[in-house]
Amino acid sequence: xxxxxxxxxxSQINAALVQARRAVGSAVGMVLTLVIVTDEGNHYDxxxxxxxxxxxxxxxxxxxxxxxxxxxxxxxxxxLDAEVRVGGDVGNGETVLLRLHGELSAHxxxxxxxxxxxxxxxxxxxxxxxxxxxxxxxxxxxAQRRITDAASTEDPVAALGLRARVYAPxxxxxxxxxxxxxxxxLAAALDQKHAAISSAEVEGEEYNxxxxxxxxxxxxxxxxxxxxxxxxxxxxxxxxxNVADGVICLDRPDGSLATLAVPGQPDRHVAxxxxxxxxxxxxxxxxxxxxxxxxxxxxxxxxxxxxRPGQAQAVPAAQAAPGAEKPTRKAAAARAADGEQGKPEKxxxxxxxxxx
Amino acid sequence: xxxxxxxxxxSNPLRTSQDRRLPRIAGPxxxxxxxxxxxxxxxKLMPAVYDLANRGLLPPGFSLVGFARRDWADEDFxxxxxxxVKQYARTxxxxxxxxxxAEGMRFVSGTFDDDEAFVNLRSTIDRLDKExxxxxxxAFYLSVxxxxxxxVVRQLKRHGLSEPPADSWRRAVIEKPFGHDLxxxxxxxxxxxxxxxxxxxxxxxHYLGKETVQNILALRFANTMFEPIWxxxxxxxxxxxxxxxxxxxxxAGYYDGIGSARDVIQNHLLQLLALTAMEExxxxxxxxxxxxxxxxxxxxxxxxxxxRHTVRGQYTGGWQGGQKVAGYLxxxxxxRASVTxxxxxxxxxxxxxRWAGVPFYLRTGKRLGRRVTEIAIVFQTAPYSPFDTTDTxxxxxxxxxxxxxxxxxxxxxxxxxxxxxxxEIRDVTMDFAYGESFTExxxxxxxxxxxxxxxxxxxxxxxxxxxxxxxxxxxxxxxxWAGHGRPEPxxxxxxxxxxxxxxxxxxxxxxRRP
Numbered sequence: 087x088x089x090x091x092x093x094x095x096x097s098q099i100n101a102a103l104v105q106a107r108r109a110v111g112s113a114v115g116m117v118l119t120l121v122i123v124t125d126e127g128n129h130y131d132x133x134x135x136x137x138x139x140x141x142x143x144x145x146x147x148x149x150x151x152x153x154x155x156x157x158x159x160x161x162x163x164x165x166l167d168a169e170v171r172v173g174g175d176v177g178n179g180e181t182v183l184l185r186l187h188g189e190l191s192a193h194x195x196x197x198x199x200x201x202x203x204x205x206x207x208x209x210x211x212x213x214x215x216x217x218x219x220x221x222x223x224x225x226x227x228x229a230q231r232r233i234t235d236a237a238s239t240e241d242p243v244a245a246l247g248l249r250a251r252v253y254a255p256x257x258x259x260x261x262x263x264x265x266x267x268x269x270x271x272l273a274a275a276l277d278q279k280h281a282a283i284s285s286a287e288v289e290g291e292e293y294n295x296x297x298x299x300x301x302x303x304x305x306x307x308x309x310x311x312x313x314x315x316x317x318x319x320x321x322x323x324x325x326x327x328n329v330a331d332g333v334i335c336l337d338r339p340d341g342s343l344a345t346l347a348v349p350g351q352p353d354r355h356v357a358x359x360x361x362x363x364x365x366x367x368x369x370x371x372x373x374x375x376x377x378x379x380x381x382x383x384x385x386x387x388x389x390x391x392x393x394r395p396g397q398a399q400a401v402p403a404a405q406a407a408p409g410a411e412k413p414t415r416k417a418a419a420a421r422a423a424d425g426e427q428g429k430p431e432k433x434x435x436x437x438x439x440x441x442x
Numbered sequence: 443x444x445x446x447x448x449x450x451x452x453s454n455p456l457r458t459s460q461d462r463r464l465p466r467i468a469g470p471x472x473x474x475x476x477x478x479x480x481x482x483x484x485x486k487l488m489p490a491v492y493d494l495a496n497r498g499l500l501p502p503g504f505s506l507v508g509f510a511r512r513d514w515a516d517e518d519f520x521x522x523x524x525x526x527v528k529q530y531a532r533t534x535x536x537x538x539x540x541x542x543x544a545e546g547m548r549f550v551s552g553t554f555d556d557d558e559a560f561v562n563l564r565s566t567i568d569r570l571d572k573e574x575x576x577x578x579x580x581a582f583y584l585s586v587x588x589x590x591x592x593x594v595v596r597q598l599k600r601h602g603l604s605e606p607p608a609d610s611w612r613r614a615v616i617e618k619p620f621g622h623d624l625x626x627x628x629x630x631x632x633x634x635x636x637x638x639x640x641x642x643x644x645x646x647x648h649y650l651g652k653e654t655v656q657n658i659l660a661l662r663f664a665n666t667m668f669e670p671i672w673x674x675x676x677x678x679x680x681x682x683x684x685x686x687x688x689x690x691x692x693x694a695g696y697y698d699g700i701g702s703a704r705d706v707i708q709n710h711l712l713q714l715l716a717l718t719a720m721e722e723x724x725x726x727x728x729x730x731x732x733x734x735x736x737x738x739x740x741x742x743x744x745x746x747x748x749x750r751h752t753v754r755g756q757y758t759g760g761w762q763g764g765q766k767v768a769g770y771l772x773x774x775x776x777x778r779a780s781v782t783x784x785x786x787x788x789x790x791x792x793x794x795x796r797w798a799g800v801p802f803y804l805r806t807g808k809r810l811g812r813r814v815t816e817i818a819i820v821f822q823t824a825p826y827s828p829f830d831t832t833d834t835x836x837x838x839x840x841x842x843x844x845x846x847x848x849x850x851x852x853x854x855x856x857x858x859x860x861x862x863x864x865x866e867i868r869d870v871t872m873d874f875a876y877g878e879s880f881t882e883x884x885x886x887x888x889x890x891x892x893x894x895x896x897x898x899x900x901x902x903x904x905x906x907x908x909x910x911x912x913x914x915x916x917x918x919x920x921x922x923w924a925g926h927g928r929p930e931p932x933x934x935x936x937x938x939x940x941x942x943x944x945x946x947x948x949x950x951x952x953x954r955r956p
Contacts, residue, residue, distance in 0.1 A: 266463045267498050273456040274467040274501060278577075307455045343538040346502045351575040354503035357495065357539040369463070379461035 089170040096200040102170045103180055103201075110173035116180070118207045118371065121148045121198055121225060124214070129183070131363070132213040137181065138364035143371040144179040146203050150225075151183060152191040164190040166197060195224040202228065207374045211367065214238040221254030230374050233367075235260040242295035250384045255376035261295040262380045263366045267358050268300055268322060271336060275346060281330035286312045289326075291319030299383055300325065306386035321360055468896035470501050471579035472546070472570055474563070476554070476594055477586035478508035478519075482617070486648075487585065488523045489530040490888035495543050496533040497885075499893055503574040505546035507566060511553055519549035532886055546574050554586070554593045560601040567603070578610030581644075581895050587696070588619055592633045599637040614638045615895055617646050618709050620906075622700060623920065624913035631906045640906060644895045649710045649815075650902040651887030654850040658717045658817070659726075661844070661852070668842070671821070673796045678839060679949075680802045681818040682714050683956050684846075685810035689757070689767060689934070690784070694775030703754070703786035703916060706806040710815075712739065712912045713904060714846070715802055718817055719792055728900035732908065739911045743791045748922040750948065754929045755785030755939035757809040762935030767809065769934065783929045784808045787942045788919060789949070801949065805942065809934040814956045815846040829865060836868045841954070851875045 087109050089102045120140075122132050129151050136147050155161045169183040184197055202208055209231040210220075216234035217223040226232050236245040236259050249259055286304050290297030298314060300322060305312040308327075317323045320341040327334040332349030336356070344358040457464060473491065475483055494500050508519045524544075528535055548566050552559020570576045582603070584594055595614065598604040606612040614634060621627030634643055649655055662668060671677070684706055690697045697705065716735040723730040745751035758769035770776060770784050785807030792802065821840040837857040845851050852874040860866040894902055923929075930939035937953065946952050 269456070270464045270467055270498060271502070273454060273464050274469075276454045276456050277467075277469060304456075307458075309455070342536075343541060348575070352503070352573050354575060355542040355545060356502040357498070357536065357542045359536055359538055373462055375462075377463075379458060379463070 087170075087172050091168040091170070093165050094168050095166065096197055099168045099170060099182060099184075099201060102168070103172065103182070106170055106172035107180070116144045116146055116203055116206065118143060118209055118374070119146045119148060119201075119203045120371070121150060121208065121210045121229070123150045123152070123194065123210065123212050123225060126151055126153060126185075128213055132211070133181065133183075135363035135367055136211070138362075139367040139371060140179050142368045145371070146179055146201075147181045148198055148201055149181065149183045150194045150198065151185045152194070153185055153187045154191040155188050161188050164188040166190060195228070198225060199228065207231070209233065209371060209374070211370075213363075218248065219252045220257055221252065230256055231370070232257050233260060233370055234258075236295040237261050237264075237293075242293050243298055246295050246298055246384060246387065250387055253381050253385060255378075255381070258370060258377050258380055259295075259299075259384070260363075260366050260370070262299050262377070262383070263369050264296045264361065265300045265303070265322070266369060267361070268325065268336070269303065271344070271346065271356055271358065272304075272325060272327075275334055275336070275348060278348070280334065280348070283308055283310055283327050283329050283334075285310050285328045287315055287324070287326040287328075288312060288322065289315040289317045289324040290322035292316050294319065294321055297322050298387070302386045303379075303383035306383050465497075465499055466893070466897055467499055468501050468504070468893060469579065470503055470575055470577040471581065471896050472505035472507060472567070472574075472576040473581050473583060473892070473896070474507040474509060474567070475583045475585055476509045476590075477584070478549075479510045479512060479522075480585050483585050484522070484526040485530050486886070486888045487583065487892070488526040489532065490886055490892050492523075492527040492531045492539070492543060493533045493886065493889050494893055496531075496536060496539045497889075500543075500896075502542070503546065503576060504543070505548065505570045505574050505576050506543070507548045507550060507563070507570070509550045509552070509559070509563060511551065512549075513551055514549045516547060516549050520544050520547050523547060532889075546570070554590050554597060557597075557601075560597050560603070564601050564603055578607040579612075579896075581613040581615055583615040585617060588621070588630065591616065591630060595634055595637045604637045611642065611898065612638065613642045613644060613895060613898070615644045615646060619700065619704065620645060620709070620909045621913065622704055623917050624910060627906075627909055627913050631910070635906070641900065643906070644891075644900065644903045645906075645909065646891055647709050647713055647904050648887040648891065649846070650713060650904070651889075651891040652846060652850070653885075654844060654846045655714070655717065656902070657852075658714075658844060663722050672819075674798055674800045676821050677797075677800050678820050678822040679800055679951060680715075680718065681820065681954055682711050682718070682802065682804050682816075683818070683954070684710060684806045684815040685813060685937075685956065686806075686808050687762060687810060687813045687935075689809050690770070690773055690776075694773060698776055698780055698782050701754070701783040701786070702806050702808065703783055703788075703920065707786055707788070707804055708912045708916045709904070709909075711804045711806060712742075712915065713908075714817055715742070715790070715804065716908070718819075718844075719797055719802070721796070726901065728903075728905075731901060732905045736905075736907055736911060738792060738794070739908060739915070741792050741794045741797075742915055743793050744915065744918055745789050745791070748919060749926065751945060752788040752919050752922070753786070753939060753942045753945050754783035754923055755807065755932045755942065756780075756782070756929040757784050757807075757934045758931045760809075760934035760936070762809060763812075767934045769931075770808075781928050783923070785810070785929070785932060785938045785942070787938065787945060789945070790915070803946065803951075803953075805938065805953070807932075807938050811935060811937050811955075813848065816956050817844040817846065818842070818954050818956075819844075820951075820954075829867060833865045834867045836866070838869050843954075849875070 087106045089106055091098055091102060120136055122136060124132050129149050133149050140147065165187040167185040171181040182201065186194055186197065208229045210225050210229040211233040213235060220226040220232040220234060236242045236249065239245040286308060288297055288301040301312045301314045323339055324337040335347040336344055338344035338358050342359045344356045345353050346356050347353045475487060477483060491506060550559055550563045550566055567580060571578055582598060584591060586594065604612050621630050662672065716738050720734040720738040723734045756770045759767065759772060771778050771780060787805035790802045790804060819842045823839060827834055841855040843853040854872045855869055857867045858870040860868050891902060930941045932939040943953065
């Protein structure tokens, strides 16, 4: 059931929700409120992913669409329009699209606050254009979990550096979610007996923050030097752990089927498909406690980054001929440092599916 | 239940307890299915293997070996698995996942007494160790009628397949029925344990793999609001029901002579009873759980007068859900004089401080009103009511119902005032729809159980002591029935014989309509 409300208020929306729920007769036990902060151009994809994820996590989805307006007249005219969707094809739970016009777009907090489910966790997701400091953002303060996506920014590596500096418990990034399958295969590989690891290499597309995060995670956990190698992609293409008797190599040239090579064992195939945004969000919503593993990994880079700020000259060569020369992870991190001086968060055109 | 009873390797630097995203992936291993052409294998096991692989929970190099009498090559087997995966798998089909799996599929053709076939199986497994790095770790799934168990396990021993090479494991997975009485169960356990040590034998009771059943433990032991009333001071009685709407279908050969009590009560219902009634285990590892389950099963007492407190029935022809169905005695392959029970109900008591005097009513049957499995905790009425009896006329007992299947979830029933000027109190229900909201992603029982076998996590598997104790409970009832008349007839599509209603009426109670 859909109810459209023009020039409305939060309490009218609440009334509409109750009305819609009665009409549909659904009484699904919703487990959380998911707030998506986006704009008119991007809300469709984000909502689609969230609705799919709500199959697993029945939730109230609040889509905050900001429309500050272009002309002074539009900007002065604050108005709230809402679209309430319950039942039907919106997955489990309830969806409210909130269009915040004019001045109101700067006060999303006041609209969202009364619409949160009582006593249930709140998750805020910025599919693009996350605030510089999510935990300090007014909407962010409402949430147990704040989801950003470094891959949707103009300079993903810089975004990671920023995330590391402003990290607060509850922050998480889809760039991190994307590498869970890689991490679990690597962890499973090291569950077996293996010789000591001396160094590692992570190879992936250039503007792919997941590659950096995977490298940071390995560096942090293994305590060995990790090299970041640029490849044409798609996404992450290989991880090599150098051990005394050879290389443990997880290689995925095509973005779906990987090969795991371990010294003294036959090569084996592992399916490592690149997951859709819906799957990523579903994984994010599975745990709402602070992700300490993410914090450790993303922060690992910050220390490195301050130690060697002056290696940025290695970068142009790599950009000219990807793969021809291997810029180190530290160089990549240095690039991140440079990026942060400029505009840290900027929207990039592509979105929706940018998996690991 | 416990997240990781035995995660391998003590010090993997990539694993930390804070990193909750990393799933448990089984170590290098393979699965050998005997009777791979059967229904269970096609409809449940193969899809479960694929779904596990799709969720990234199987190790790279995981291999699946089919063993059956068909004259198939590896490719034919692959095709069969492919079809069953396409038809029955829960998760979407992905080519790359399939490729990963298909590379490790092998088929061994032969009968169970055929030595050559087992020699062949052995060399297949050795080759897999070399080609796929399965590391000698294999689970043997016996999806075959129990009469073949002894032959198969002895063949495994004879050909050295049950002996794990150094640093590896060999496990046996068996399906119910685990015997048909105590003596046969003991004999079976002896046969299997001769070959596989008890902790490497996994008995599948697929009910225990269901999310709701695992949720019983979460409900009871992770919350505070239920435990204080979970005892004889508040509970009037407990009803555990497993009803099926289907008849015996094509299982006449298996079912006749076994009956519903042996088929269902001995394993599923007594397990549900144990989980509902047991005390809190010291931890959620397999040993602690089995200790508590055994303790409560040992406290189970049969009624003294079995004639008054047990009932068996047999369905007769009738209409069910708009279809005309045949009676049990008219089913294909059934002896016209069969006394097999298709319905069984009994009252059990648990002699301990928590439950003394609280009857547990168990019932199961085929061709009942609808397919449902549930545990209903029915509470006592309020000791004193300030309301007039007319006000509360429509108020029944409070109840907490754990719906195991279908529509998994929990219902709480309590009284509420009917809106209006009069004080009138009527039952309302509050629903937690576990099944409704989570079905799309909640894994099938077999997925969970197969993964646990590969991980060596025995939490969700009944141990042989439990199986034997369950037979000890049921055997006297079966003996009594064998010596006393025939099952009561009941019309298909109803909720069982009248005698079952009378059995509860004698105690001043009545069955819930589930």
